[in-house]
Amino acid sequence: MTDLRNKIENKFVKYLIYIILGALWSLSNVGYVKYFGSGFAFFTLSFFIFFIQKENIKVGMKYSIVFGFSAYLVHFWWMSIPMTIVMGSSLFPTYISAIALFIGVIVTLFVSLFQAFYYTIVFLVSKYMSFNKKIYFYLSFALYGTVLDYFYPKIWADFLGYSQFNNHLLIQSVDLLGISLISMIILLFNATFAFLYDRFSMNKSLTLPLTLLCSLLLIVAGLNFYGSKRILHIETLSNKANSKSIALIQGNNSGLDKRDPDRSRNMIRDYNALTKTILNEKPDLVVWPESAIPMWFSDDIFDFSSIKHFNRVPLLLGTLYRQYTENSYKIFNSLILIDENNNKKDIYFKNKLLPFTEDVPFDFLDFIMPLIGLKEFTAGDGPRILSSGEINAAVNICYEAIIPDYIRKSIKIKDSKANVIINATNDSWFGKTIEPEMHLRISSIRSIENRRYLVRVTCTGYSVVVNALGHIEYRSGLYVPEAHVHKVPLLEIDTVYQNGGWLFVYIFGLILFALLLIIVLIKYRIRLNILKIQSEIKHKEKLIKSWLN
Secondary structure: OHHHHHHHHHHHHHHHHHHHHHHHHHHOOOOOHHHHOHHHHHOOOHHHHHHHOOOOHHHHHHHHHHHHHHHHHHHHHHHHHHHHHHHOOOOOOHHHHHHHHHHHHHHHHHHHHHHHHHHHHHHHHHHHHOOOOHHHHHHHHHHHHHHHHHHOOOOOOOOHHHHHOOOOOHHHHHHHHOHHHHHHHHHHHHHHHHHHHHHHHOOOOOHHHHHHHHHHHHHHHHHHHHHHHHHHHHHHHHHHOOEEEEEEEEOOOOHHHHHOHHHHHHHHHHHHHHHHOOHHHOOOEEEOOOOOOOOEEEOOOOEOOOOOOOOOOOEEEEEEEEEEOOOOEEEEEEEEEEOOOOEEEEEEEOOOOOEOOOEOOOHHHOOHHHHOOOOOOOOOOOOOEEEEOOEEEEEEEHHHHHOHHHHHHHHEEOOEEOOEEEEEEOOHHHOOOOHHHHHHHHHHHHHHHHOOOEEEEEOOOOOEEEOOOOOEEEEOOOOOOEEEEEEEEOOOOOOOOOOOHHHHHHHHHHHHHHHHHHHHHHHHHHHHHHHHHHHHHHHHHHHHHHHHO
């Protein structure tokens, strides 16, 4: 009985350790770096790698899921907030609020569990590639972890490298090989520290792990040197570039406000009033955020004088759009470009839809959105550049800004080249959680990868202007109305990342996949040879027995 109790207690302690390690790792990532600093990401995962290496396949799978689930639950706890806010309003009865809270919690748990399998897959591959040699396990964890960090179908694309958004020298190197370069460096540091703990705990020579650590420090020093030179170069180009004034209008209207008929009627008036306060600064373009006006527009509407109450300045308007078919209609999250004379000039339909809000990523969960009174949006055709005068904007909406490939593709489309990135967002559904800060920081990396200014306009904050170095030049408050005009240099800088550096993670992944395939074939042939030898031995044993008989 005592032995059984000890086993249970030991298992409980192990579970607790992996839960704590998962939470610690989450606190080192993009959502909490503001509070704990970017340096923690270089070693806090090493404790998990050190412990999980000692586990066998069956036990390691279990604990890696526990670790990942804990990490993502701390990372994504805010995901339950939107449904709770929407259904918790006075517009719905109490029982609907309870259902919404339940669904919100279930979705958060599901997303956390789904993304937790990233760590399980990395563990399994590393264990398979290790040949029972610890150094191979640690290296495999870092290298395969880098590739899977990019290619694992995450519902929220929170790459590990995002934790370095405020490491201003190192983060400049994302214009070379993208965010995966930073992710790889972080994982290599953590794997090296785990190897160091391992050798130290076994009283073995520390020469190899210390050599690896010094090599990584030299690489980081080199990238920091590149970053310092790149900062000076980009600052020079920005100072010489032609600039245009862009107005950011943050109306401070939440999603719930837009569902209130009394308040929604005043939003057109409020946005126009805010805009008119800055017209004397002569902006070249005014931007209102995602779904700024809670109205539906369609192909047959060209005159927007009832919405835009000012002339001589174009407006980029975030709103909802319907396209009618013979028996039904499609709905889009859209950005409409309205010219100086208040006529519709161009339009962009959001392509990457937000999971569980605009679209359900898994067919078996299709029941969720109708249950809470929502209809799935239709995805647009893809990236577009909307032009107004000399401003050629790579436009995107909300969630799209966290997807590196999507923004990269929007910079150059056929013969057109964007000279600024404009993102329209509505983060009001998440309240005063870590999500607005997290979303902002992830989006800001796009300005470095593509060396363009990012103009990000939101309904309730944070609206920002991020320069081509990833530095925030203007930042609004949260849940306050604001109007701001900013001089934005129009840059057309080509980066290694744009012109092929993005292939790094694909080529690297292909090499690692080929290596894995070779190891699988080698192990398969070894197993066949062993089985053949065993079969021959058994056959000889049978012959000997028959001779003896």
